Amino acid sequence: MNMEDLGNSKLLNWLFKPAGRVMESRLRHRLSDPVKTLQGADLRPGQTVLEVGAGTGFFTVPAARMIGAQGRLIAMELLATYVDRLTEKAAAAGLRNVEVVQRDALRTGLDTATMDRALLFGVLPYLSLPLNRLLPEMHRVLKPDGVMAVWMFPVAGWVPGSIRRSGWFDYLHKRNGVYCYRPAVRAADAPAVTPSRPR
Ligand SMILES: C[S@@+](CC[C@H](N)C(=O)[O-])C[C@H]1O[C@@H](n2cnc3c(N)ncnc32)[C@H](O)[C@@H]1O
Numbered sequence: 001m002n003m004e005d006l007g008n009s010k011l012l013n014w015l016f017k018p019a020g021r022v023m024e025s026r027l028r029h030r031l032s033d034p035v036k037t038l039q040g041a042d043l044r045p046g047q048t049v050l051e052v053g054a055g056t057g058f059f060t061v062p063a064a065r066m067i068g069a070q071g072r073l074i075a076m077e078l079l080a081t082y083v084d085r086l087t088e089k090a091a092a093a094g095l096r097n098v099e100v101v102q103r104d105a106l107r108t109g110l111d112t113a114t115m116d117r118a119l120l121f122g123v124l125p126y127l128s129l130p131l132n133r134l135l136p137e138m139h140r141v142l143k144p145d146g147v148m149a150v151w152m153f154p155v156a157g158w159v160p161g162s163i164r165r166s167g168w169f170d171y172l173h174k175r176n177g178v179y180c181y182r183p184a185v186r187a188a189d190a191p192a193v194t195p196s197r198p199r
Contacts, residue, residue, distance in 0.1 A: 003104035007078035040178030041149035047116040053123035135168040
């Protein structure tokens with residue numbers, strides 16, 4: 001069974017429905033302000049943004065508002081029940097800049113170097129998003145000056161250290177609890193330098 005099939009599993013969707021309600025509960029909104037956290041990712045009008053594991057949209061709606069009508073937000077999620085909820089929420093909020101995509105974020109299907117931001121909010125560490133496969137994919141889809149923004153709750157644990165050591169990203173800074181990384185220039189991406197001949 002591949003990941004997308006898993007995302008359509010009736011049992012899994014039934015099991016995760018209560019978690020979806022908690023993720024968009026009033027209590028969560030009271031305890032943490034999604035806009036303040038998103039500001040840590042430096043979202044700006046007109047940006048193209050990939051949100052990995054968007055869940056029931058706690059961050060999706062405010063993020064879409066921050067990038068405005070000229071921006072584009074791809075909200076990627078595996079579970080069908082969350083995808084339905086996201087679609088409903090985006091429509092209710094009148095957001096035309098959100099594309100809800102049911103897909104495994106380990107193989108996004110997005111074009112290379114097209115994203116200004118990749119938001120990994122509340123999705124790390126996660127068994128179905130192993131860093132050794134997720135980081136190369138995020139590196140591939142981000143523009144060279146793009147930013148991978150990671151918000152980990154309740155604990156960051158070993159994840160920041162693993163990202164630094166991976167060689168796929170360079171650490172920029174941490175703002176409002178959000179770790180920001182720039183895609184590293186890797187040997188394979190670096191422009192070939194023609195050695196000048198000694199005269
Ligand atoms: C803990 S929830 C966080 C949801 C949301 N970001 C939030 O903070 O409210 C993690 C989400 O990642 C999704 N997810 C897990 N693995 C995924 C994958 N490989 N591709 C896409 N989404 C995935 C889960 O279905 C779940 O909705």
